[in-house]
Amino acid sequence: MTETTAVPAPRAVPADTGPTDGGGPSPTPTPALLTPGEAARALTDAPVRLTRGFLGLDPVTRNTALLARQITDREIRVTRYDRALLGYTVNPLQPRQVMVATTSTDPAPLEALLDFLAVYQRATSFVAEVPDGSPVLTALEGCGFIPGGILRGHLFHTGRYRDVLVLHTDREG
Amino acid sequence: MPLVTLRHFTEEDIPVRTALLRETRFQANLNDLGVVTSDEALAARQRKSITEEHDIKRLFTICGPGGDIVGFAWITSIDWRSQCCELSFAVLPRYRGAFGAAAVGAAHAHIRAELNMRVVVNQVLEHNTMLVSTEELAERRAVRCPWDSYTLGEWRTACYWTDSEEDVRRSREKSDRRRREIAARIRSGGRT
Numbered sequence: 175m176t177e178t179t180a181v182p183a184p185r186a187v188p189a190d191t192g193p194t195d196g197g198g199p200s201p202t203p204t205p206a207l208l209t210p211g212e213a214a215r216a217l218t219d220a221p222v223r224l225t226r227g228f229l230g231l232d233p234v235t236r237n238t239a240l241l242a243r244q245i246t247d248r249e250i251r252v253t254r255y256d257r258a259l260l261g262y263t264v265n266p267l268q269p270r271q272v273m274v275a276t277t278s279t280d281p282a283p284l285e286a287l288l289d290f291l292a293v294y295q296r297a298t299s300f301v302a303e304v305p306d307g308s309p310v311l312t313a314l315e316g317c318g319f320i321p322g323g324i325l326r327g328h329l330f331h332t333g334r335y336r337d338v339l340v341l342h343t344d345r346e347g
Numbered sequence: 348m349p350l351v352t353l354r355h356f357t358e359e360d361i362p363v364r365t366a367l368l369r370e371t372r373f374q375a376n377l378n379d380l381g382v383v384t385s386d387e388a389l390a391a392r393q394r395k396s397i398t399e400e401h402d403i404k405r406l407f408t409i410c411g412p413g414g415d416i417v418g419f420a421w422i423t424s425i426d427w428r429s430q431c432c433e434l435s436f437a438v439l440p441r442y443r444g445a446f447g448a449a450a451v452g453a454a455h456a457h458i459r460a461e462l463n464m465r466v467v468v469n470q471v472l473e474h475n476t477m478l479v480s481t482e483e484l485a486e487r488r489a490v491r492c493p494w495d496s497y498t499l500g501e502w503r504t505a506c507y508w509t510d511s512e513e514d515v516r517r518s519r520e521k522s523d524r525r526r527r528e529i530a531a532r533i534r535s536g537g538r539t
Contacts, residue, residue: 218355235461237355240401333460 203256205286213252214241216259217277224277227305227329227338229261234331258283262291271299279309281316288317292345299344305329306337318343350449351417353457356406358394363416363439364406365389371499373437376475379498402427407457409438409450417442420454422464430465434458436478447478455515466509472496473504 208216217225218233218241225233229250231241245252250263258278265271272291276284291297302314303325319341327335356364367373368381368389381389396406403425409418418438425432434454438447458464469487471479472495479487488506495505510518 237357237397237401237405239398330463331461 205253205255208252210242210245213245214238220277228275255283260287270297272297273301276310276313279312281313284313284317298346302341303338306339314341351446351453352410353407353453356408360408361390361393364419367437375499376472417446418450432464433468466511468509470505470507473506
């Protein structure tokens, strides 16, 4: 398994500048870009209900080696931001459109990722696909994602085909 | 909590599976590769399965209620498009009586519910009655193939059959019926 480490770390997300002695406001989390191997292990260790369908990956049906290979092949970047895993991959046919994913139900980490992508990737269009009923839908809605359609029976797991919601938001700048 | 669970086979599991590959009944019932292969070569082979062969061969670790390894299952001859594969098992000697049937059930459930397999091919060498009795083997086999395998100095006859979703449903119903009958017999104090 080859692990790529040459990807630059995201810089637009605010760095940890707050006090750490417990006397002031809680410090802002520092994002950490994960290698494909680290990302695969992190997705495997995270709760399944949050990770199935994360940019099309599925830790239930794929081992960490295959996940790492798919992350590499599809040029997926995965960042750990506090306890959340954030992922994105640029649409090769439309470089300002990015497919994003989160394992958090809180919109804040995803909002930080969108800011980063808007500034450093000059991304204006963001797309997400989540299995119907996924808990991370609240984070996407909190970041302004609007449902654009449903892919009927797009994903098979736990014994049946399941719908996948396609959501979209714009950051025209 | 289920009696057994399945997870992906990892590098940490290799020593346990290597020891199983060296066990006499495993070698007679599945293959005797472990007799003539070094520890390093067996480990390298299994590591390759984890890192490079996940699309064509999948190894699973079967765990008991406390997370202890009770055995392994693996699928080969995977045809993703046709939703068909061959399923094999090996349970550690000390868990054979307790977990064999549950391991078979868990592996079948996982590959159907998560990997979307419709047809599972079974191969059992005829002398091996650890998981399937002689009578059941005779009843279920679709093909009896003499001279199929050569393990521990003997030619072995293999029995082959497939399990479709309908077969699994019928088998589950039969097993539930048997369980209900036994429960009823116990409740009645053995009077029939």
